[in-house]
Amino acid sequence: ILNVEQSPQSLHVQEGDSTNFTCSFPSSNFYALHWYRWETAKSPEALFVMTLNGDEKKKGRISATLNTKEGYSYLYIKGSQPEDSATYLCAFPEAGTALIFGKGTTLSVSS
Amino acid sequence: GAGVSQSPSNKVTEKGKDVELRCDPISGHTALYWYRQSLGQGLEFLIYFQGNSAPDKSGLPSDRFSAERTGGSVSTLTIQRTQQEDSAVYLCASSFSTSSYEQYFGPGTRLTVT
Numbered sequence: 331i332l333n334v335e336q337s338p339q340s341l342h343v344q345e346g347d348s349t350n351f352t353c354s355f356p357s358s359n360f361y362a363l364h365w366y367r368w369e370t371a372k373s374p375e376a377l378f379v380m381t382l383n384g385d386e387k388k389k390g391r392i393s394a395t396l397n398t399k400e401g402y403s404y405l406y407i408k409g410s411q412p413e414d415s416a417t418y419l420c421a422f423p424e425a426g427t428a429l430i431f432g433k434g435t436t437l438s439v440s441s
Numbered sequence: 442g443a444g445v446s447q448s449p450s451n452k453v454t455e456k457g458k459d460v461e462l463r464c465d466p467i468s469g470h471t472a473l474y475w476y477r478q479s480l481g482q483g484l485e486f487l488i489y490f491q492g493n494s495a496p497d498k499s500g501l502p503s504d505r506f507s508a509e510r511t512g513g514s515v516s517t518l519t520i521q522r523t524q525q526e527d528s529a530v531y532l533c534a535s536s537f538s539t540s541s542y543e544q545y546f547g548p549g550t551r552l553t554v555t
Contacts, residue, residue: 362541373445373532374484376543419484427497428474429544433483 334422336432343410344440350406351435353420357401364421364429365394365405374419377405410439443467445547447533453553454523462518462550466535473516474536474544475508479529487531490516491539523554 335354343349355363365377378387383398391408407414417436421429446465454460466473475487486500490510501507505524510516520527530551534544 364543366544373546373548374534374544376545379541379543381541421484423539423541424486427491427539428486428489428500429484430486431476431484 334420334430334432336418336420336435338435339433340436340438342438342440345411347410347439348406348408349410349437350404351418351437353403353405353432355401355403355420355422357399359425360398360401361423363396363398363403364423365403366419366421367416368419368434369416377418407437410437412439412441415439445533445535445545447531447547447550449550450548451551451553453555456525456554457522459519459521460523460552462520462531462533462552464516464518464533464547466514466516466533467545468514470535470537470545471513472536472538472542472544473510474534475516475518476532476534477529478532479526484532487518520552523552525554528552528554 337352363380366374367377368374378394380396385396387394393406396403415438417434419431419434421431424430448463471492473490476484478484488501488508489497505521508518530549532549533547536542536544
């Protein structure tokens with residue numbers, strides 16, 4: 331059974347702070363690594379799908395890196411804004427099929 | 442274009458009753474997934490459909506749960522003889538093909554079993 335671990339479980343920052351979260355996943359049989367943002371009362375929204383070791387992806391103030399050899403990915407948010415408040419999920423496809431999700435990092439940004 | 446839709450948005454049912462949850466994926470997406478989130482838990486995989494292949498049912502928690510996908514499009518998740526532990530938000534997602542593609546999630550169905 332795959333285990334996808336995320337840390338920290340929750341995080342509270344002030345507006346303007348930069349922050350980062352970690353996702354750990356099995357380093358063997360790597361297929362892809364997904365990041366999603368899940369805002370309260372909304373559906374999870376895809377941020378990135380990363381497939382290559384060393385991948386770095388960016389969307390606005392949010393970026394992510396991937397290390398498949400050691401089995402981790404970092405998600406960075408630069409200059410956090412209140413609208414960034416959400417739960418950030420990473421997910422790893424088991425046997426290349428359905429996603430196994432971590433429990434997420436819940437970010438709260440105060441203005 | 443239209444996203445993934447799910448119905449109903451909320452369902453309250455009595456213990457022991459059967460329920461059906463519906464998912465309409467994005468047109469052209471061959472992969473369809475069902476997940477659920479129970480209170481205090483993460484997203485849990487239930488079942489996966491890919492094209493005309495046999496579904497991956499490995500995540501279904503018991504034989505009271507079943508799902509079908511008709512014509513490669515709409516899917517129905519059925520829970521028979523509901524139990525209180527079935528209370529959760531049930532999410533459907535679709536993607537273009539395999540899991541190297543991002544998944545698009547529906548708004549979910551909140552199921553409450555009383």
